[in-house]
Amino acid sequence: MYSAEINRDNPSCFVFLIDQSGSMADAFGAESGKRKADALADAINRLLQNLVLKCARDEGVRDYYHVSVIGYGASTGPAFSGALAGRDLVSISEVANLPARIDERIKQVSDGAGGLVDQPVKFPIWFEPKAGGGTPMCAALAQANTILGSWLAQHPACFPPIVINISDGESTDGDPSAPADHIRTQATTDGNVLLFNIHLSAAAASPIQFPDSESNLPDEFARLLFRVSSLLPPHLKDAVKQEGVAVSEGTRGFVFNADLVSLIKFLDIGTRASNLR
Amino acid sequence: MQENDDAYAPLEIFDVRARRLRVAVSDGATEGFQSGRWATHLVHEFVRRRTLDVARITTRARDRWDDWLRQYLEDRSRTRPLHWYEEAGLERGAFASLIGLDVEAHPHEVDGDRWQAIALGDSCLFHVRDLDLLATFPLSGSADFNNRPVLIASNMSYEHAGSVGATCRVTGSWQTDDTFYLATDAMARWLFTQVEEGREPWSILRDLDTEDQMKVFDEWIAELRSIDELKNDDVTLVRVDLTAGWSQ
Numbered sequence: 001m002y003s004a005e006i007n008r009d010n011p012s013c014f015v016f017l018i019d020q021s022g023s024m025a026d027a028f029g030a031e032s033g034k035r036k037a038d039a040l041a042d043a044i045n046r047l048l049q050n051l052v053l054k055c056a057r058d059e060g061v062r063d064y065y066h067v068s069v070i071g072y073g074a075s076t077g078p079a080f081s082g083a084l085a086g087r088d089l090v091s092i093s094e095v096a097n098l099p100a101r102i103d104e105r106i107k108q109v110s111d112g113a114g115g116l117v118d119q120p121v122k123f124p125i126w127f128e129p130k131a132g133g134g135t136p137m138c139a140a141l142a143q144a145n146t147i148l149g150s151w152l153a154q155h156p157a158c159f160p161p162i163v164i165n166i167s168d169g170e171s172t173d174g175d176p177s178a179p180a181d182h183i184r185t186q187a188t189t190d191g192n193v194l195l196f197n198i199h200l201s202a203a204a205a206s207p208i209q210f211p212d213s214e215s216n217l218p219d220e221f222a223r224l225l226f227r228v229s230s231l232l233p234p235h236l237k238d239a240v241k242q243e244g245v246a247v248s249e250g251t252r253g254f255v256f257n258a259d260l261v262s263l264i265k266f267l268d269i270g271t272r273a274s275n276l277r
Numbered sequence: 278m279q280e281n282d283d284a285y286a287p288l289e290i291f292d293v294r295a296r297r298l299r300v301a302v303s304d305g306a307t308e309g310f311q312s313g314r315w316a317t318h319l320v321h322e323f324v325r326r327r328t329l330d331v332a333r334i335t336t337r338a339r340d341r342w343d344d345w346l347r348q349y350l351e352d353r354s355r356t357r358p359l360h361w362y363e364e365a366g367l368e369r370g371a372f373a374s375l376i377g378l379d380v381e382a383h384p385h386e387v388d389g390d391r392w393q394a395i396a397l398g399d400s401c402l403f404h405v406r407d408l409d410l411l412a413t414f415p416l417s418g419s420a421d422f423n424n425r426p427v428l429i430a431s432n433m434s435y436e437h438a439g440s441v442g443a444t445c446r447v448t449g450s451w452q453t454d455d456t457f458y459l460a461t462d463a464m465a466r467w468l469f470t471q472v473e474e475g476r477e478p479w480s481i482l483r484d485l486d487t488e489d490q491m492k493v494f495d496e497w498i499a500e501l502r503s504i505d506e507l508k509n510d511d512v513t514l515v516r517v518d519l520t521a522g523w524s525q
Contacts, residue, residue, distance in 0.1 A: 005509055049362075053369070054308055056362045096362050110434035121368070122361040242425065 002233040004159040004190035006064050012159040013066045013089070013151050014051070016044060017140045018127070019167035019200075020073030025131035026168075028200070036168055036200055037129035043166075044069065044127045052096040061096040068147050069126070072140035074133030081128050088147055099124035134172035141165070141179035148186050148193055160191040168200040170221045180228035191233065196253030197225040207257045210240050212250035222256050229254040282307060283461050283513040284316035284373075286324045298380045299324045302513050304400050304461040306372040306428055310363070315371035315431045318342055323377040329395050331375070331444040335429055342370075342431045370432035374398025376415075376459050378517065380451065392451050397444045399426040401465035403458040404449065408479045410472060411455075415445040419469040422462060457517040458482060463510040467501065482516060 006012050024037035048067065055064045068089045071079030078088045082100025105123040108116040144163050151161060163183055186193045199222050208216060210232065214223040229252040232240060237247045282305035301323040305312025318338040326334060346367065353359055359367070380392045394402050396415040399422055404412040416422065427443050430436055456479075460468060471478040485494050494514075501507035 007509075049365070052362050053365055056310070056366050057307070058311055058313075061362065096360070099361070102361055122364060124361055238423070239425075 001191040006159045010158050013161040015068040015144045015163045017165040018071045020071045020130040021135040022132050037131040041129040055092045061093040063091045063093050065092045072136050076139040099126050101125050136173040137171035137176045138173045157189045160193050162194045164196045166198040194230040197229045198255045199225050201257040209255050210245050210251050212248040226254045282313040283511045284320045285515050286320035296382045301377040302400050302459040304374045309371040310366035312371040316373040319375050372428035374400040376400040390451050393448045395446050398428050399462040405456045405479050414447045419466050422466050453521045455519045459515040461513045463508040464512050464514050467507050
């Protein structure tokens with residue numbers, strides 16, 4: 001299980017569910033004046049960038065993955081900006097070639113003599129920050145189930161798709177357990193679909209990464225998201241362990257009150273598919 | 278015997294009369310730009326130099342890489358501009374393993390027939406005598422492989438955690454008719470598994486012979502892949518037969 005080779009004939013898929021509710025306009029954790037929505041947009045854009053780079057070869061970008069980004073807030077639906085707007089599932093080569101725009105940012109790199117120098121780097125943008133409305137998480141999970149259903153019908157033997165749900169609060173359209181459970185029961189011949197949850201909490205509690213029990217989680221909604229998260233399969237558990245996180249049989253793909261650093265770390269780990277070399 | 282992002286040196290099947298022989302294999306990581314080219318620079322620098330100092334070999338290989346990159350960027354700016362992901366990929370650079378074998382023959386000296394090897398990453402060396410496995414390096418079993426080996430980076434700023442400093446080095450002695458195999462990870466892992474399961478792969482490898490039988494190797498690899506015994510990855514295997522004529 002979780003050992004199918006990811007190749008162009010047998011690609012896998014990622015579905016991101018992004019909370020765009022009104023509370024995402026609040027400041028992010030104790031850090032800076034940055035809004036949660038901005039921090040999240042940065043993280044998703046960086047993730048898409050990393051995914052593209054994983055699939056880029058000398059001759060171009062290979063379609064090892066298809067990607068869906070679904071936003072939920074004032075409305076629920078595909079959240080790509082620019083040329084990909086309105087598309088619910090896009091090949092990674094299209095993602096690579098059609099960012100909405102390319103910003104320039106400054107990155108500090110080694111000067112080769114022990115110091116750091118500023119270097120301008122291109123930062124492609126596919127996803128813009130947005131904050132408004134409620135948190136229709138059930139609708140978002142249902143949409144993911146629909147996308148996965150048609151993907152799995154066409155790719156029954158692929159490396160199991162990964163769904164990453166990022167939210168800062170309580171679902172406003174009902175208990176998300178049933179549609180979340182449905183996601184985790186969808187499967188390929190190589191294993192069940194993986195559902196990971198990232199809870200961006202406004203609480204000042206310490207971040208918790210990849211817990212194996214809900215006992216330390218401070219509120220019922222965090223506990224609920226923990227319960228509906230998949231157990232980490234062995235290759236991801238190894239990746240997490242290599243990042244210095246203690247793991248056990250019960251370790252789930254869940255992060256509570258993640259700050260930006262652990263959020264990006266989590267996303268990077270989540271995309272480290274064991275058979276893509 | 279190879280495809281894709283692996284490299285080996287020297288390039289020809291050879292019969293040397295010199296008293297020193299250097300052979301290297303490198304596996305360019307798929308997640309990187311121009312990894313095959315970087316792997317080629319590393320193996321060529323290894324066989325060209327007399328040193329076993331990976332830092333020095335890497336520095337030379339980086340000089341060659343930088344020269345190539347400068348020319349490449351110049352050509353591309355004239356022909357077709359780089360995509361953002363090519364720019365990011367080239368900035369990040371390439372990553373590759375290296376296993377290098379240095380064999381010396383000084384038959385009139387005590388301990389004259391020594392071999393030394395250096396390794397960084399998961400390409401492996403196997404020392405075989407009369408179908409018995411005498412030594413493996415740097416890994417010792419199939420459980421030692423993972424998907425994130427420490428590799429040599431073309432870009433020095435990715436030299437964090439002292440990857441070149443993680444180089445392993447080993448010394449041993451050899452006899453006439455010994456054989457060394459240098460293999461990239463998929464083949465090395467298969468060899469370890471065969472040995473661990475009590476099978477005996479060395480006679481198969483011994484019989485895969487000469488330049489004329491390249492096709493046989495390819496067919497054999499395809500067969501191992503088709504029965505899921507071998508991971509679908511680049512495969513390079515170099516055999517070094519230390520025949521009587523060589524050390525005289």
